[in-house]
Amino acid sequence: xxxxxxxxxxxxxxxxxxxxxxxxxxxxxxxxxxxxxxxxxxxxxxxxxxxxxxxxxxxxxxxxxxxxxxxxxxxxxxxxxxxxxxxxxxxxxxxxxxxxxxxxxxxxxxxxxxxxxxxxxxxxxxxxxxxxxxxxxxxxxxxx
Amino acid sequence: xxxxxxxxxxxxxxxxxxxxxxxxxxxxxxxxxxxxxxxxxxxxxxxxxxxxxxxxxxxxxxxxxxxxxxxxxxxxxxxxxxxxxxxxxxxxxxxxxxxxxxxxxxxxxxxxxxxxxxxxxxxxxxxxxxxxxxxxxxxx
Numbered sequence: 578x579x580x581x582x583x584x585x586x587x588x589x590x591x592x593x594x595x596x597x598x599x600x601x602x603x604x605x606x607x608x609x610x611x612x613x614x615x616x617x618x619x620x621x622x623x624x625x626x627x628x629x630x631x632x633x634x635x636x637x638x639x640x641x642x643x644x645x646x647x648x649x650x651x652x653x654x655x656x657x658x659x660x661x662x663x664x665x666x667x668x669x670x671x672x673x674x675x676x677x678x679x680x681x682x683x684x685x686x687x688x689x690x691x692x693x694x695x696x697x698x699x700x701x702x703x704x705x706x707x708x709x710x711x712x713x714x715x716x717x718x719x720x721x
Numbered sequence: 722x723x724x725x726x727x728x729x730x731x732x733x734x735x736x737x738x739x740x741x742x743x744x745x746x747x748x749x750x751x752x753x754x755x756x757x758x759x760x761x762x763x764x765x766x767x768x769x770x771x772x773x774x775x776x777x778x779x780x781x782x783x784x785x786x787x788x789x790x791x792x793x794x795x796x797x798x799x800x801x802x803x804x805x806x807x808x809x810x811x812x813x814x815x816x817x818x819x820x821x822x823x824x825x826x827x828x829x830x831x832x833x834x835x836x837x838x839x840x841x842x843x844x845x846x847x848x849x850x851x852x853x854x855x856x857x858x859x860x861x
Contacts, residue, residue, distance in 0.1 A: 598753070601752070601753045602753040602754065602784075604749070604753070605746075605749040605750045605752070605753035605754070605781075605784075606750070606753075606781065606784030606785050606787075606788065607739065607746075607785055607788065608784070608785070608787070608788040608791055610788075610791045610792075610794075612791065612794045612795075623794065623798070623856070625784060625787060626787050626799045626802050627780060627783055627784040627787060627802070630754045630755070630756070630780055631753070631754055631755055644758070645758065645760070645770065646770065648806075649779045649780070649806050650805070650806060651803070651804065651805050651806065652779070652780065652783060652803075652804050652806070653801070653802070653803040653804070654799070654801065654802040654803075655800065655801050656798060656799060656800050656801070656852075658798065658854075658856065659794075659798045659799075659856055
């Protein structure tokens with residue numbers, strides 16, 4: 578069950594805010610602004626706020642999410658400062674909560690996963706919280 | 722004083738209308754984000770999931786909505802960005818991006834944000850808090 582995963586964390590994984598990845602990402606959301614991609618006009622570039630999608634946060638032991646059938650309910654980002662292109666960061670994830678509610682289409686499971694990005698000294702740069710809705714049909718298939 | 726400081730509660734940022742959503746937009750986002758869930762790119766997979774056709778990644782729409790604030794980056798950064806996904810975005814939908822000032826003080830400006838489809842229905846909705854702490858590195 579997902580409830581057993583509450584509080585479980587992944588090990589930290591080192592990620593680089595790669596210049597090419599930031600450019601490709603900014604273009605894919607139709608926002609190729611110089612602040613993200615032009616390193617001549619800017620002494621340093623930053624990454625778009627939703628860029629942390631691309632990082633590796635490691636595996637949370639025992640948390641096996643299906644690849645299909647999940648509904649993304651909510652997404653929240655908090656930044657202490659923007660991410661700089663080229664910097665190295667440490668990322669990890671944590672299961673924050675899981676609960677079930679009955680709805681029109683059966684029992685729905687709500688899984689809250691929190692992800693973090695820190696600098697190499699362990700200072701928080703950003704955190705993100707994702708709420709994923711797991712429908713009854715999907716849970717049956719997973720036999721959880 | 723910057724254009725950001727002049728904004729008052731109830732003021733709206735200039736709306737952006739995106740070109741009709743195309744499959745290539747979603748393929749590009751899949752590649753750039755690493756989210757290869759096939760309901761966003763392959764019709765058969767979307768239909769198997771009970772959808773009438775492929776739907777945009779919610780995060781694609783959320784990523785797009787943030788560009789309303791990109792012109793302000795010389796005055797600060799997005800500190801908090803909170804979104805609820807409310808409706809699906811299909812191919813050829815025309816999405817408009819909206820932001821309205823909730824409050825604005827010395828330290829930060831808060832905006833109610835939403836993306837709407839061509840029927841005026843909100844597909845994502847939430848809040849942006851823009852911090853006016855200038856980032857040293859971002860100078861023109």
